Amino acid sequence: MYIDVVIPLAVYSTYTYKVPRELEDSIQFGVRVEVPFGKKKLYAGLVIEIHKTPPSYATREVISVLDEEAIITRPQLDFWQWIARYYFCGLGEVMHAAVPSRLKLNSETIILPGPMLDEKIFDLDDRSYMIAEAVQIQKELTIDKIRSILEIKTVYPLIKRLLEEEVIELKEELQGGFKPKKMVAIRLSRDSADAEARQEMFDLVARSDHQTRALLTIFQLQRDMKVITQEHLVKVAEVSHQVLVAMEKKGVIERFETTVSRLGSYDETLDTEKPLSDQQQTAVKAIHAGIDQHRPVLLHGVTGSGKTRVYVELIREVLAQGKQVLYLLPEIALTTQIVGRLKRIFGDQLLVYHSRINEHKRVEVWRKVLGTPKVVLGARSSILLPFADLGLVIVDEEHDGSYKQTEPNPRYQGRDAAIYLSGRHEALCVLGTGTPSLESYYNAQQGKYQLVEMPERFGKMPLPEVVLVDMKRQGSHNHFSKILLDEMEEAHKKGFQTILFRNRRGFAPVMTCANCGWTALCTNCDTSLTYHQYRNEMQCHLCGYTEKTALVCPACGNHELVLRGFGTELLEDELKIRWPEMKIGRLDLDTARGKKNLEQILDKFESKQLDILIGTQMVTKGLDFDHVSLVGIISADHLLHYPDFRATERAFQLMEQVSGRAGRKHHKGRVVIQAYQISHPVIQDVLQHDYQRFFTREIEERKTFGFPPFSRMIEITVRHTDATKAEAAARFLHKYLADRLGDRVKGPIVPSIPRVRNRYIQHIVLKLEKKAKLIRDTKCWIKESVDYLKKQKGLTTIRVSVNVDP
Numbered sequence: 001m002y003i004d005v006v007i008p009l010a011v012y013s014t015y016t017y018k019v020p021r022e023l024e025d026s027i028q029f030g031v032r033v034e035v036p037f038g039k040k041k042l043y044a045g046l047v048i049e050i051h052k053t054p055p056s057y058a059t060r061e062v063i064s065v066l067d068e069e070a071i072i073t074r075p076q077l078d079f080w081q082w083i084a085r086y087y088f089c090g091l092g093e094v095m096h097a098a099v100p101s102r103l104k105l106n107s108e109t110i111i112l113p114g115p116m117l118d119e120k121i122f123d124l125d126d127r128s129y130m131i132a133e134a135v136q137i138q139k140e141l142t143i144d145k146i147r148s149i150l151e152i153k154t155v156y157p158l159i160k161r162l163l164e165e166e167v168i169e170l171k172e173e174l175q176g177g178f179k180p181k182k183m184v185a186i187r188l189s190r191d192s193a194d195a196e197a198r199q200e201m202f203d204l205v206a207r208s209d210h211q212t213r214a215l216l217t218i219f220q221l222q223r224d225m226k227v228i229t230q231e232h233l234v235k236v237a238e239v240s241h242q243v244l245v246a247m248e249k250k251g252v253i254e255r256f257e258t259t260v261s262r263l264g265s266y267d268e269t270l271d272t273e274k275p276l277s278d279q280q281q282t283a284v285k286a287i288h289a290g291i292d293q294h295r296p297v298l299l300h301g302v303t304g305s306g307k308t309r310v311y312v313e314l315i316r317e318v319l320a321q322g323k324q325v326l327y328l329l330p331e332i333a334l335t336t337q338i339v340g341r342l343k344r345i346f347g348d349q350l351l352v353y354h355s356r357i358n359e360h361k362r363v364e365v366w367r368k369v370l371g372t373p374k375v376v377l378g379a380r381s382s383i384l385l386p387f388a389d390l391g392l393v394i395v396d397e398e399h400d401g402s403y404k405q406t407e408p409n410p411r412y413q414g415r416d417a418a419i420y421l422s423g424r425h426e427a428l429c430v431l432g433t434g435t436p437s438l439e440s441y442y443n444a445q446q447g448k449y450q451l452v453e454m455p456e457r458f459g460k461m462p463l464p465e466v467v468l469v470d471m472k473r474q475g476s477h478n479h480f481s482k483i484l485l486d487e488m489e490e491a492h493k494k495g496f497q498t499i500l501f502r503n504r505r506g507f508a509p510v511m512t513c514a515n516c517g518w519t520a521l522c523t524n525c526d527t528s529l530t531y532h533q534y535r536n537e538m539q540c541h542l543c544g545y546t547e548k549t550a551l552v553c554p555a556c557g558n559h560e561l562v563l564r565g566f567g568t569e570l571l572e573d574e575l576k577i578r579w580p581e582m583k584i585g586r587l588d589l590d591t592a593r594g595k596k597n598l599e600q601i602l603d604k605f606e607s608k609q610l611d612i613l614i615g616t617q618m619v620t621k622g623l624d625f626d627h628v629s630l631v632g633i634i635s636a637d638h639l640l641h642y643p644d645f646r647a648t649e650r651a652f653q654l655m656e657q658v659s660g661r662a663g664r665k666h667h668k669g670r671v672v673i674q675a676y677q678i679s680h681p682v683i684q685d686v687l688q689h690d691y692q693r694f695f696t697r698e699i700e701e702r703k704t705f706g707f708p709p710f711s712r713m714i715e716i717t718v719r720h721t722d723a724t725k726a727e728a729a730a731r732f733l734h735k736y737l738a739d740r741l742g743d744r745v746k747g748p749i750v751p752s753i754p755r756v757r758n759r760y761i762q763h764i765v766l767k768l769e770k771k772a773k774l775i776r777d778t779k780c781w782i783k784e785s786v787d788y789l790k791k792q793k794g795l796t797t798i799r800v801s802v803n804v805d806p
Helices: 021-026 074-086 091-098 117-123 126-138 143-150 156-164 195-204 209-222 230-237 241-249 278-291 307-320 332-349 359-369 380-384 414-424 438-445 482-493 568-578 595-606 636-640 647-659 681-688 691-705 723-744 772-790
Strands: 002-006 015-018 032-037 041-051 107-113 168-174 181-188 253-260 297-301 324-328 350-353 375-378 390-396 428-433 450-454 465-470 497-501 510-513 530-532 537-539 546-548 561-564 584-587 612-615 628-633 670-675 712-720 745-749 759-768 799-804
Touching: 002 032, 002 091, 015 032, 074 091, 074 380, 074 414, 091 380, 107 126, 107 143, 117 126, 126 143, 126 156, 126 168, 143 156, 156 168, 181 209, 181 230, 195 209, 209 230, 209 241, 230 241, 241 253, 278 297, 278 307, 278 428, 278 450, 297 307, 297 438, 307 324, 307 332, 307 390, 307 428, 324 380, 324 414, 332 350, 332 375, 332 595, 350 359, 375 380, 380 414, 390 414, 414 428, 438 450, 438 691, 465 482, 465 681, 482 497, 482 628, 482 670, 497 647, 568 584, 568 612, 584 595, 628 647, 636 647, 636 670, 636 681, 647 670, 647 681, 647 691, 670 681, 681 691, 712 723, 712 772, 723 745, 723 759, 723 772, 759 772, 772 799
Parallel strands: 297 428, 297 450, 324 375, 324 390, 350 375, 390 428, 465 670, 497 612, 497 628, 584 612, 628 670
Antiparallel strands: 002 015, 002 041, 032 041, 107 168, 181 253, 510 561, 530 537, 537 546, 712 759, 712 799, 745 759
16 A cells, blocks of 8 residues: 655655555545655654555555544645645645644754763763763653753764764654643542432531532533533632542542643624614525535625624525635734624633644634534635635625735635635635725626625714825924824813824834944845834844844944834824823734734733824724724825835725724724825725726726736745855846746846845746636646746755745
8 A cells, every 4th residue: 555645845746655564454535644854853743545556656655543533634635735736835845834833843853862872972072971960860861952951052073073983873753743721620439410419428528618609609500511620620719729629538529630622712792783774684695596606705895884893794604504614804903803703792602722832722612513514714825724615705805905815825815715615615705904905906898706895884984084284284203193183182071092004113213323424234235223222222124133222333434323204103102292181092013913912912002001003004904992082194195106016906995994993883984095196096095985986997907917816826936145146146047937928927126125134135027818728737837937947057045936916
């Protein structure tokens, strides 16, 4: 018997292994097997094919089978293979991105005693002796353990020398793995239904108030809980562990170890949602009407129109059919607010999955998805879970750029992949947004998607009034116009909150010398360092490099260093000085690094502990706050000037989305947009909330210049530490592809930041007609060109990445 195995590495092919006879009965599709790979490493690979055909090369044997049942499904593997084909990456890279690390094992080097240990141990130098003595006592040591013993990082030269002298030996062993959570649980030692037994138990604890209280609590908890953990009982009954030990000695209770879920359970009473409004009922009926047509549904509802209530209705229907639901959100920030709402409706049927939950919880979610019908709420990576029978896929805020994975492979577009996944399961796919992406709205216009519109806010609330402020008349040093400051003060007096949007974090993006023009630059990238006041350091936002803030110019010794530009930190600082009595918070990558930090900021704002929230694009994404009456967009022009054909689309979406945070419940909101180019057509479209006019103008421009949705694009990025080699490699690839594709190949292009992480960058862009054969052939030619490039003298270390639909 032979099996084809996927290894979670950046390799394009699968590998064939021979199955020993004693393991043949344990082998099945989708289980993990321990296999050797390379010279010494061991990996947990996935079995995707079982056959009798030996390959052309000498096969190695499977070491062990790690699962009794499959951990992936056939539809899931088909989906992974489509991602690998379409997004130009290896199946192993898709597996690496999909499978939780606790299921994705690889080997660790273990140090063992060698045959010459006893003979040579006393001839060794001090550090070598410490290693040898530790191995002699403990029998097995890891590399990390040796580092901690010696308190140094570089231990490999010592290990190499000890190996050569046969003082130690090495072996590889699979490490990591999922460990179920164990807890001590409590149960009564007698039948609680028997009145006589009950009385006996109460008689035994009668002399102790604490024990009596604990026993009463057990009787109460038994009604609703299958397993009562010791930790929960101690907390609820307000007794110590010693009380339970005493009760166990009296024979009243028994303590035993049990396996519990890390996901917890929802013990509150489930909420009943309010009835659907007329507009929501119409939307649900329209979606039902389109189900038979097997087309994705684009639900275009203005911000605050009640799209989430429509999703809830559809989820209920699908769960009643015994099928699974996938609810995608673009940002982890959004999950914290919506999880609470959906938990109150669906209870334990809701599973949450994203990169910030710990690895053991991710394994538990993975295994639950393999089983009963559930609602999975999560970010982009949730589409890679092992769904067996999907009935509904919801892609909320479908326009959001966060659905596109940029680094590393697979560089998939979550929205597009979700549409393919829903088709694979014959499930309904709903794309919801207040500002559709041009591609989605164009597909709806062409009849490829079904368009369902919700043009009114819930409860007939009007859209916010937009006020445009010409910053040319405000003076060059003012970040806040008088109009915005007055509006903020007025909102505070009335008990309302304000959101301020500035899409740049930090205090100031540039520090320069007023005398000689020196600028603080990153040592690894060709970009300036951003000043962060709260930790008094300069940081590169591309590679993370930091250094202490200069007090004098290192070039000329001048003390007059000037900060140019402004970010969220500076705005926060200015407002705290202006209004010390107001509570002001900030939501950006610096303040929301941990999941708890993010939740704390959102909870504070939701409970009105903050009056003003200043944030980057995190504040634009579907968050729902009842008391926000004012939104300020600090620098609208900044959003429009990016060298990207999607810049205006992104600017319109961000401004319209952040505007939608104002006046969602019981009061009309106001939006103040500060700009220097007040006549810019995109700003005028936001002023009127006119998506249709924006779409008509933008789609014509895309058509004229042949950009998506009228073409397919592929971006090839070349990186190397030597600028000359990067350029030579880019020219080689360009010539190879241009010989076959002609002027469809643009470049090589040096980006606006030519060096990142000490690697020089060149781009080649392919703009292709939407012809399936041409796109297939192009991908083959790209693969060929990269393979040939790696064989060229001096270019073997070039890094090439391919981004489909950049």
